């Protein structure tokens with residue numbers, strides 16, 4: 001394994017093996033697996049779980065890490081050929097090779113710009129960085145991808161014995177005051193389809209998945225034996241659901257148009273996940289969310305703290321899933 005950038009770079013079997021390795025490292029710790037290895041973590045945007053779980057995971061494998069984060073480092077430019085007269089004092093063309101010379105692997109977080117959908121779908125920061133990094137590169141959330149979250153979510157469903165083939169996975173848009181990136185919802189749907197599940201994307205009109213992201217989910221379903229449909233009808237989507245995965249994202253119809261996005265979401269207050277939603281679902285249906293989550297906006301505290309909620313397990317699994325990635329990248333060179 002050379003990099004960890006997108007679940008689509010792997011077969012479902014390879015992902016199952018990674019999840020299995022994550023489980024093994026959870027049950028049987030290997031505190032001497034990565035002696036002397038250093039992981040560099042470059043955050044262009046804030047984080048709680050990704051930052052803490054990568055540092056904790058690297059330490060638990062016997063390695064160490066350093067963090068470059070907003071406010072404590074130079075703001076980085078990634079565009080080619082632009083005069084650097086703004087906030088950015090350093091270009092990724094210098095920063096990435098410099099950081100890579102200190103580290104055995106680099107993790108990068110660079111969110112979507114949120115102004116131009118086509119540009120964001122092209123993953124501009126990762127496209128600029130990829131050829132500059134001579135060490136393994138890990139996507140810690142890019143414009144439209146969050147493979148580390150997806151890997152942890154796959155493990156969470158395995159831990160819960162959620163059915164794969166025949167399992168019903170509802171990815172529901174949820175209320176939120178602001179337009180959020182597509183990275184988590186796109187990766188969650190891709191992951192569940194690749195796991196072989198019946199994926200139902202539940203979203204209000206105006207918040208359809210963009211075509212290229214839908215194509216990515218369909219391709220994952222084709223490789224993993226799953227299926228995907230999109231609907232605005234809650235009862236239909238929730239019928240027999242095993243998992244409800246809530247996440248907000250910005251309107252695709254009004255992408256980059258803050259006023260129109262606000263106008264659309266002003267009428268969507270009923271998209272706060274609450275216990276009543278689960279009536280048509282499987283009795284054991286669980287609630288998932290990647291966190292951070294806004295209480296009484298995205299989901300009620302009753303659901304978030306209730307018996308369906310698996311959000312803490314999901315967050316905990318970030319560490320084991322990423323430990324498996326680090327193990328494959330750094331302890332098993334050349335496979």
Ligand code: CP
Nearest residue numbers: 047048049050290291
């Ligand atoms: N889920 C997730 O990536 O959390 P952070 O943004 O806190 O890292």
